[in-house]
Amino acid sequence: MRTTVRWATTLGLTATAVCGPLSGAALAEPGLAPTALYAPSVLVLTVGHGESAIATTPERAVTLSCAPRPLGTHPAAAPACAELRGVHGDFGALTSHEGLMCTKQYAPVVVTVDGVWQGQRVSYERTFSNDCMKNAFGTGVFSF
């Protein structure tokens, strides 16, 4: 009997050790629908010409998933994910390229980001004075 209990305990601990890190919320909330094996990082990025998202029709939109691997219709998903990991998904923390020359032409372009970054909701909007300024921001996450 003691052997059985010991085996059961060992198997249980082994199962927890093996499956625990993979199952996350699924184990924490038994009875719920199966959840993802990792906190989701899934975004929709749009770009449109105008001063604010509410007054602008999005001209292009791409998806960007960063877990478990870079994926999406973003033309450079892997560098974009690396860039976002570097700022922990904080779009406001991205900076502009140094040394890049842009004209001062005012042709405003607005980008939006909506979705989830590592399980936290994201809703971001930023207006640049022209396309060049947009593309100089970060290292390419808004170049689509």
Place this chain on the structure above:
Amino acid sequence: MRTTVRWATTLGLTATAVCGPLSGAALAEPGLAPTALYAPSVLVLTVGHGESAIATTPERAVTLSCAPRPLGTHPAAAPACAELRGVHGDFGALTSHEGLMCTKQYAPVVVTVDGVWQGQRVSYERTFSNDCMKNAFGTGVFSF
């Protein structure tokens, strides 16, 4: 001269007929970056357990592109796109399955949709009283 004008007009109309439907905003706004060949339909859908999105951590999130072809991490992208085309992207117009039996257990689950549907911004949130009710809504767009 009249012949020249007529030819020029004909060529112009032909060019518009051939290129117009493909180029959209790119022709309307010469000099801008190349735009997509179709109005984008790109969405991020999330699901989390709670009463409202603001108070809920998204547990799962998927992408869904519907143009030019169904694509994304949504587990059933093609039927989901077909379903959304049927209601012209109006999530509020989806209805629940008839005849599906759900318990009245209260374990609220909230879904959100953000992105763009045929060039129009989408921001949708809906709370169901339990998972069964969520999955009964539409024909599977929220079954992920």
